[in-house]
Amino acid sequence: MGVERRLDVPVYDLSVVRGLWEGRVKKQRLRQKREKERIEKSALARIDQQWQYRIYCKTLRSDERTALHQYLQRSTAAGHAPTHTGTGHAHTDAEEADLTDSQTEPDPEKLVFRLEGDKWMTFPKELQWMTYLKQWSVSHTRIQRLPEFLAQFSELQILDLPKNQVCEIPPEIGKLSSLTELNLSYNRLMKVPPELGECEGLQRLELAGNRLCGLPFELRSLKQLLLLDVSENCLLSVPICVLRMDSLQTLDLSHNQLKDLPEDMDRLENLESLFLHKNNLTYLPMCLAQNSRLKMIVVNADEINCLPTRLCSNPDIKFIRLRDSPTVQQKQRREEEQRKREEQRRTWRGAEEQERDGSEKEFLQAYVSSLAHRDSMPYSTTKISISCQL
16 A cells, blocks of 8 residues: 555635635726826816916907806906805897896805707806806706806806706716706606716706616615606616615615516615605515505506505505596597507607697696695595696
8 A cells, every 4th residue: 555645635615716716806996096086186277277368268259258258257366255156147038048046035056057948059168168167057958968167167066957958968967976867857868877876965956858778777876866767767677776775765766667666665764755656566565564654655456456555554654546437438548549659769860859848747736745744645646636626
């Protein structure tokens, strides 16, 4: 017999190695992010902006240059004055923006740029020098794209852009680190960029009345989001990222094409209001009854035939059932309209789409708000009964 040889084979814990590697990668990305922020906030960025401003001024006539200087002087004076608020107003009857003092209560911390009217097709170029603004309020225009200089507005907190013709959200929106509210309802969006998930301070996200078929998984990083409105879109299922938004209190999924809800809806532990009407739901999952903070659910009573008993009998939940009672012809017409919307979604370019104003949504919100302080409400209601009550 030969001498037995014993070999000691080292065994490594791969999970430890993986943890060390992921930690290094995370630190490297954090260093790159800080370096990028340092460069953006450095004097070189301001010098480049001033240089670009001078180049732009040389392309103007003397009278235009004088008007621009006066405009920016008024903007700066209003932005730093301690006694009033600077509010940028852009009128539809002139191709220029004017800055006037707000007549409301003084609030120097809230600087607003306003733009309204179908004559506007692009943002005014002078806007890029007003990086101190904290809110944009733009509506009822024909603007299709957000400006390239959007990333320069690092202090922007509210981006209110409803009822325009915006076709896409640029990736630069992820650089708006101070953004808390984003409203792009009733535009022409087909998708949402993953970079929006970098706006981790976002608290309100309104995307109603677009053509969204889903949301990127990167939006799961919006841990401070309180309200999400994706009604009147083309969602076939609840996006996975929505179930990762831990702070979500109000979720509006109405007027989509949902056929069922995920069984882990109870992950949204802080959810208080849930809007599900005008979908293809026939039942509600049992997990909704396990949400202790849920206070209001709005559904269509015509198609739902299975409801959790605990959900209906819970006195703390205001359960609103909207009943349309459609005839056979109305059902056929509705199916035909849904088929046409699906065809438009596949070949949609925006020009042939009929503009929606959201009046029905506002009507329902007014009705729900009237029930907010009631102890009881009708078991079910119709559109006719709603109009009579109001």
